[in-house]
Amino acid sequence: MTLYKSIFAVLLLTASHFAAASDCIQIKVIKPIVVQFTSDDVKSKRFDQVKLLHEDKLGICLPTLDTYVLAYNEGVPFIAARLKGHTPNITLIKKDEIEYALIKYHTGNKLQVLKGYQYVDSDLIELPNFTLSSNLSQINIVNGSIEVNNTELVNDKVINQLAYYDFDLTGIHKKR
Numbered sequence: 001m002t003l004y005k006s007i008f009a010v011l012l013l014t015a016s017h018f019a020a021a022s023d024c025i026q027i028k029v030i031k032p033i034v035v036q037f038t039s040d041d042v043k044s045k046r047f048d049q050v051k052l053l054h055e056d057k058l059g060i061c062l063p064t065l066d067t068y069v070l071a072y073n074e075g076v077p078f079i080a081a082r083l084k085g086h087t088p089n090i091t092l093i094k095k096d097e098i099e100y101a102l103i104k105y106h107t108g109n110k111l112q113v114l115k116g117y118q119y120v121d122s123d124l125i126e127l128p129n130f131t132l133s134s135n136l137s138q139i140n141i142v143n144g145s146i147e148v149n150n151t152e153l154v155n156d157k158v159i160n161q162l163a164y165y166d167f168d169l170t171g172i173h174k175k176r
Helices: 002-018
Strands: 027-032 034-037 047-055 061-063 067-073 076-083 086-095 098-108 111-120 123-134 138-142 145-154 157-168 171-174
Touching (some): 047 086
Parallel strands (some): 123 171
Antiparallel strands (some): 067 076, 086 098
């Protein structure tokens, strides 16, 4: 599977370098993704955010709405994840000898989403039942736990809700 991802990314990058000025570039590296490390056990990793570009009916080159996470395996880039939003940042955590990549990104207005992945040999394996969101863009990862702050309108009053979560390979679990 990783071989196909690598070949796909290399072909798209190669095609973008040979495209004429009037042609639509097929992949564009936006910028590196900010990566936070929670311990010295987690080695330095590099990720980039990319947009796939396409030509619309009028011939205008436009980016897709999705953002793709470009990872590297021994220097070879491949698409590791697709996010339905923008401006991702990654926190790498090692917990119980398992490496996790927690990716926060924005999906519009102030909505922030957190998705969890297991990090194995440069691959990001999406974890089941691991999606959190905050309508205040306030998701924090503190000491291996996740804090999510949201507001809710109840009887014309705004109520702030702070929830704490723990996680493992089976997904997220609300702390009491």
